[in-house]
Structure formats: C-alpha cells, structure tokens
Amino acid sequence: MGVAMSRNLLKAGYDVTVWNRSPEKCKMLEAEGAKVAASPEDATAACDITFAMLADPPAALAVAEQAARGLSEGKGYVDVSTVDAGTSQKVAKLVHAAGAQYLEAPVSGSKGPAEQGTLIFLAGGDEELYERSGPMLDVMGKAKFFLGPVGKGANMKLVVNMLLGTYMAASAEGLALADALGLKQQDVVDVVALGAVATPMLALKAPAMLEGRYPTAFPLKHQQKDLRLALQAAGEGSLKLPVAAAANSLYLEAQEKGLGDADFSAVLESVKPAAKET
Numbered sequence: 001m002g003v004a005m006s007r008n009l010l011k012a013g014y015d016v017t018v019w020n021r022s023p024e025k026c027k028m029l030e031a032e033g034a035k036v037a038a039s040p041e042d043a044t045a046a047c048d049i050t051f052a053m054l055a056d057p058p059a060a061l062a063v064a065e066q067a068a069r070g071l072s073e074g075k076g077y078v079d080v081s082t083v084d085a086g087t088s089q090k091v092a093k094l095v096h097a098a099g100a101q102y103l104e105a106p107v108s109g110s111k112g113p114a115e116q117g118t119l120i121f122l123a124g125g126d127e128e129l130y131e132r133s134g135p136m137l138d139v140m141g142k143a144k145f146f147l148g149p150v151g152k153g154a155n156m157k158l159v160v161n162m163l164l165g166t167y168m169a170a171s172a173e174g175l176a177l178a179d180a181l182g183l184k185q186q187d188v189v190d191v192v193a194l195g196a197v198a199t200p201m202l203a204l205k206a207p208a209m210l211e212g213r214y215p216t217a218f219p220l221k222h223q224q225k226d227l228r229l230a231l232q233a234a235g236e237g238s239l240k241l242p243v244a245a246a247a248n249s250l251y252l253e254a255q256e257k258g259l260g261d262a263d264f265s266a267v268l269e270s271v272k273p274a275a276k277e278t
Contacts, residue, residue, distance in 0.1 A: 001107070002053040003029060004114035005080075005140045010034060012139040019043040021063075044070030044077065049133050052079045056225055057087040064091040071098035076129040078103045080121070082161065082222070084229045085151035092125060092150045101129040104150060105137065106157035110218040118142040122160070124153030158233055161226035162244050164201070165264065168223075169247035171202050172268040175209065180273065185210050205265040214259070214266035221260035223267075224251035 002020070006029050009016050018026050019037040026036045037043035044050045044067045052067065054060040060081040071077060077095045079088065079102075088104045095102035107113075108120040119141035123130050130146045137144045147153050178188045189206040192198055208215060227248040234241045253270040254260075 001111065001114045002051075004111065005051065005053065005119075006034060007032065007115075008117045008140050009136060012136075014136065014139075017043055017046045021059075040064075040067035041070040043067065044075065046070075047075070049076040049078060049129075049136065051136075052077065052081060054079075054081040054083075055222065056081075057083040057229075061087055061090055064094050068094040068098045068100075071095060071100040073099035075100040076103065076126075076132060077101070078105050078129065078133050080105050080107050082106045082157050082226055082229075083154055084158070084233060085154045088124070088154040089150050101126040101132075102150065103129045103133060104153040105130075105133075105144070106153055107141065108157065108160050109141070112217055113142075114140070121145070122147060122153045122156040124148055124156075125150045155233065158226060158230040161223065162230040162241070165223045165227045165251065166243050166247040167199065167201070168205075168264055169250050169267050169271075171205075172209075172250070172265075172271050175206075175268060176271040176273070205263070208263075209265050209268055214262040214268075216261060216263045218264050219260065220251060220254055220262050220264040220266050223264035224248065224255060224260075227251060 003025065006016055006018055010033050017035040017037050018029050019040055020026050030036050037046060040063050050067060052063060054063055060079060060083050067077065077100055079091055092102040103123055103125040105121040105123040108122060109118065113119050117140055121137050121141050121144040123144060123146050127146060147156055175185045175188060178185050189202065193203055227244055230244055231241055231248060250267050250270040254267050257269060259266040259269060
C-alpha cells in the first residue's frame with residue numbers, strides 16, 4: 001500500500017522522502033526518484049507533510065513516537081493506517097505536543113486501488129491539515145471525507161471493514177452451501193451479480209476463490225485485526241455485534257490454518273467441509 005501511494009505522489013511531481021521498517025522495500029522507490037530517510041525522525045524532519053501507513057495499532061504508535069521527534073510547528077502528520085480511535089488519539093497527542101498538526105485518514109481500498117490512485121480517505125482531526133493535504137489525497141484516492149475530530153475517521157474505517165469482513169464471510173458460506181447442495185458455484189456468482197446483493201468485491205474475488213487461490217490484496221490477518229478492533233469498540237459501548245463476532249471466529253480459524261498472509265477471501269477455507277477419510 002505505502003509503495004503504491006508513494007509512487008503515485010512521485011508521478012504527480014511531489015518531492016517524496018520514504019522510510020520503511022524493512023529498508024529493502026525503499027529501494028524500488030529510490031530508483032524512481034524518492035529520497036530515503038534513515039529513521040522516522042529524519043523523514044518527518046525532511047517533509048512538510050508526512051504520511052504514515054502501518055499494519056496495526058502497536059506499529060502505528062511505535063513509529064509515531066519516533067516520528068514526533070522530527071516534527072515541529074508548521075508540519076503535518078497524516079496517519080492512513082487502520083487503527084482504533086484510542087490509538088489515533090495517542091498519536092494525535094504526540095504530534096500536537098511537537099507543535100505539528102495531525103490528521104487520521106485511514107483508507108478504504110486495498111492493493112489494487114492504491115496502485116490505481118482510487119483509495120477513499122476517511123479523515124478526522126485538524127481540518128486545516130485536511131485542506132493542506134487535500135491535493136495529495138486527491139492524487140492517491142478518488143474520494144475523501146472529513147468526518148470531524150480525531151477518532152471519527154478511525155471509527156468509520158472500522159465500520160467499513162466490519163461490513164467488508166462479514167460480507168466476505170457470508171459469501172464464503174454461500175459458496176460452500178451451494179457446493180454442498182450440488183450447485184455450481186459459478187452459477188451462484190452469476191445470479192448474485194444480477195440481484196440486490198451484488199457487489200464489485202465478490203465479482204473480483206470469486207474467480208480465484210473458486211479455484212482455491214487467494215492472491216493477497218488485503219491480508220486475512222489484517223481483516224481479522226479490523227474485526228477485532230470493531231468488536232472491541234462495540235464492547236466499550238455495550239453494543240452486541242453477533243454477526244461480526246461469528247465472522248471473526250471464521251477468520252481466526254483461517255489464521256490457525258496458516259492463512260494469515262493470504263488474501264482475506266481465504267476465509268472460504270474455514271467453511272469448506274473437511275475431507276472425508278477413505
């Protein structure tokens with residue numbers, strides 16, 4: 001995700017400095033014109049606006065703690081990671097303590113939209129930074145929303161990914177049930193595509209799923225993380241989400257099968273019937 005987003009900024013003519021916890025991932029961007037920072041602190045010191053894309057809350061917070069040392073008045077820190085509102089608020093505190101502005105802007109979209117520059121940014125925090133970073137967000141995405149104070153963007157992303165994860169789990173169960181009933185799974189995909197529950201996601205994922213392939217666009221472990229965070233947020237408000245909880249259990253089962261790094265559509269493996277002994 002971060003590589004694709006950086007590449008689009010480079011193509012648009014921006015002066016881009018990159019840093020990654022795995023340094024080798026910066027080499028291709030360096031070859032395309034990006035500068036490489038030695039640390040998060042060096043990256044934020046070199047940039048007017050820094051975008052952070054990390055895998056989970058602990059990583060986002062750990063990197064922000066380092067990045068904050070390079071921030072100062074007039075700079076901006078935009079975290080596009082998917083984290084919970086509490087983590088976003090902790091990052092905001094670090095950024096504001098350094099005198100800089102903060103914007104959470106988690107993205108709706110995966111590897112393909114990141115490459116195509118068609119992500120959707122769900123922002124919350126300092127509205128002035130939202131306006132300043134707007135042209136760059138427009139380069140990397142097709143839409144952006146300012147939803148209010150810190151936490152609103154993070155919460156919106158959890159709602160979106162909860163729906164994504166539960167729909168994929170339900171689709172997997174539908175395909176498994178069709179197979180068990182002697183129906184062709186492709187017929188299910190074709191029928192669904194013409195009805196009220198049609199989605200681009202199933203149309204995109206189904207061809208590989210029906211072949212038992214799960215090329216990674218959005219890792220299953222990240223989908224499970226987002227469901228966990230959504231359930232955690234719901235629990236804090238005493239809200240029950242039984243459908244999301246059931247879906248989460250399927251993703252956990254898939255992870256136990258070693259599918260955490262596969263695409264989240266690999267949740268299908270959790271609902272396939274066990275092979276019969278001969």
